[in-house]
Amino acid sequence: MSTIKTAESPNGIEGPGFFATSLDAAVGLARKNSLWPLPFATSCCGIEFMATMASTYDLGRFGAERLSFSPRQADLLMVMGTISKKMGPVLRQVYEQMAEPKWVLSMGACASTGGIFDTYSVLQGIDRIIPVDVYIPGCPPRPEQVLDGILKIQELVQSESIRRRDTPEYKAMLQEYGME
Amino acid sequence: MNEELKTILLDTLKSTFGNDIVAVDAPYDFTTITVKKDKLVDIISHLYNHEKLQFQFLTDLTASHYPDDKEQLEVVYHLHSLVNNIRVRIKARLSIGTPEIATLTGVFAGANWMERETFDNLGVIFKGHPNLKRILNVDDMLIHPLRKEYPLEDQVRLDKNDTMFGR
Ligand code: SF4
Numbered sequence: 538m539s540t541i542k543t544a545e546s547p548n549g550i551e552g553p554g555f556f557a558t559s560l561d562a563a564v565g566l567a568r569k570n571s572l573w574p575l576p577f578a579t580s581c582c583g584i585e586f587m588a589t590m591a592s593t594y595d596l597g598r599f600g601a602e603r604l605s606f607s608p609r610q611a612d613l614l615m616v617m618g619t620i621s622k623k624m625g626p627v628l629r630q631v632y633e634q635m636a637e638p639k640w641v642l643s644m645g646a647c648a649s650t651g652g653i654f655d656t657y658s659v660l661q662g663i664d665r666i667i668p669v670d671v672y673i674p675g676c677p678p679r680p681e682q683v684l685d686g687i688l689k690i691q692e693l694v695q696s697e698s699i700r701r702r703d704t705p706e707y708k709a710m711l712q713e714y715g716m717e
Numbered sequence: 718m719n720e721e722l723k724t725i726l727l728d729t730l731k732s733t734f735g736n737d738i739v740a741v742d743a744p745y746d747f748t749t750i751t752v753k754k755d756k757l758v759d760i761i762s763h764l765y766n767h768e769k770l771q772f773q774f775l776t777d778l779t780a781s782h783y784p785d786d787k788e789q790l791e792v793v794y795h796l797h798s799l800v801n802n803i804r805v806r807i808k809a810r811l812s813i814g815t816p817e818i819a820t821l822t823g824v825f826a827g828a829n830w831m832e833r834e835t836f837d838n839l840g841v842i843f844k845g846h847p848n849l850k851r852i853l854n855v856d857d858m859l860i861h862p863l864r865k866e867y868p869l870e871d872q873v874r875l876d877k878n879d880t881m882f883g884r
Contacts, residue, residue, distance in 0.1 A: 622855045655870045657862040658854060665873075 544570055561699050568612070568638070569695040570600035572687075575611035575635070577628060579618030582645035582677045586617050589680040599687055608634040613690060614667075619647040620660045632667045633716060637702050640690050643669045644683060646676040668710060718748050718803045725769055726805065734760055739810075747806055754792075754809040758819045761807060764796060765824055772796040772805060778821065778831035780839045782813075784865045789813040792841055794821070811841065820846040838863040 547566055549558030574596075578586055590596050590604070605611035608631045620628055632641070643663055646652030649672045651661035663669060670693055673686040701707060711717065718726075730738055730750065737756040742749045752760050764772040776795040783789055788810035797804050811818055820843040821828040832843040833852040840861035843849055851858065860867045 622858075623853075625855075651871065651874065655874055657858075657860075657867070657869065657871055659871065661871050661873050 564699055565695040565697060569691045572599075572601045572613045572640075572690070572694065573603055573605040573611050574601050574613040574615050574642075574687075575605050575608055575631070577614060577616045577618075577631060579620060579624065580647070582617035582647065585677040585680060586615065586644065586683065589683045594680040594684060596684065596687065599684070599691065601687060608632075609636060611635055612639050614639065614641045615644060616641065616648045616663050616669075617644040619652065619654055620663055621658050622660050623658075625660050625666050628663060629666045638694075638697065640670045640693060641667060642671050642673065642686055642690055644673045644686065645678055646674065649674065652676060666714065668714060718743075718746070718805075719801075722770065722801055722803055723748060726764075729763070729767060729770070730760065733763060747804065749806040749808060751808045751810070754811055754818050757792075757794075757807065757809045758821060758824065761794065761796065761821060762824045764805070769801075770798055770803075771800045772798045774799050775821070775825040775827055775831075776804065778828055778835060780835045780841050782839060782864045786810075787812075790816050790839065790841060792818055792835070816840055817842045817844055819844050822846060837861070840864060 544566060546556070547558045547562035549556055549562070551557075576583070576586060578584075588594060596602070601613070608614075612635070614632055614635060616628065632639070641663075643649045647654060647659070648663050649669075651659050653676070655661070660666070671686050671689045673682050675682055678686075708717075726748070727741065734752070734756055737753045737760065738750060739753060740751040742751075761772070764770055774797040776797045778792075778794050780790055780792045783791060790811040790813055792809050792811060794807040795804060796807065809818060816839075818841065820832060822832065822843075822845070829847070830852060832841075832846050833849060835841050836843060836846075836849050837851040837853050838861060850856075854862065862869075
């Protein structure tokens with residue numbers, strides 16, 4: 538018997554030769570298992586991310602094999618490492634270049650809060666300039682934690698309604714960050 | 718530093734710039750000469766062009782802030798003579814009200830970015846510098862962060878509540 542696990546099919550109505558489900562569920566399933574992450578790795582956490590991508594931990598098992606180094610093709614922005622204030626506008630521009638729908642993962646104490654670098658030159662958390670979906674604590678987080686963070690992102694991706702990005706709440710949230 | 722070269726160095730400085738040398742010291746065997754700020758560039762170009770000494774490499778250029786002193790800012794130059802393999806440190810004091818000193822870019826082109834860095838972090842104004850603007854910090858920063866009157870820590874952190882951590 539094959540040991541290959543396929544993704545569970547969403548709830549729906551099944552009969553001979555057909556399967557009916559909602560579009561949300563089908564799209565969510567497809568998106569969840571084909572994330573294209575954009576690694577924005579600036580320091581030590583980036584090294585831990587490399588371990589996550591390599592064979593022992595292998596992020597590819599979760600459908601995120603293909604890293605996108607162009608923001609225009611990515612749907613998950615992974616911010617890993619210390620972001621200096623001077624890097625802030627660059628990060629923001631990268632985020633703005635990504636097409637909707639997009640998610641953001643903040644890995645490590647530095648990206649999430651500034652971490653040990655409580656100083657004049659370091660951005661005290663990337664959520665001051667872009668919205669974040671999942672935070673991974675740790676300095677640095679272990680690869681298992683990164684995988685856990687990706688799974689959390691996948692849950693969000695799967696359960697997100699396709700209309701969420703058109704809602705007034707979402708627009709208001711973007712407006713808080715000065716984006717339209 | 719080798720005694721012979723050290724004597725040459727001090728003799729040439731004393732004979733050419735006698736009154737402009739404020740102090741000579743050698744902490745950790747590193748000859749350090751404090752000079753008046755107006756003559757700094759002249760002294761460094763003299764050492765650069767000196768037939769025997771040839772201090773033709775600028776290792777470092779920076780400054781420090783001593784908030785308790787009368788002249789609070791101290792600009793520091795490290796020169797290296799590659800021919801003799803000796804080094805010397807030149808210092809000059811500036812008052813914080815008028816933190817101005819002439820640029821060294823005429824002697825060492827490499828002083829350009831170091832002076833911009835020193836301006837950025839400590840607000841020393843290098844008169845005559847071709848492009849004196851911030852280099853490391855964000856352009857819209859309002860302070861010179863390595864001066865002691867500014868707190869090192871970023872003031873926006875909410876998680877460092879003193880009542881909770883007893884700091
Ligand atoms: S959180 Fe720790 S490991 Fe990660 S970038 Fe910051 S200092 Fe490095």
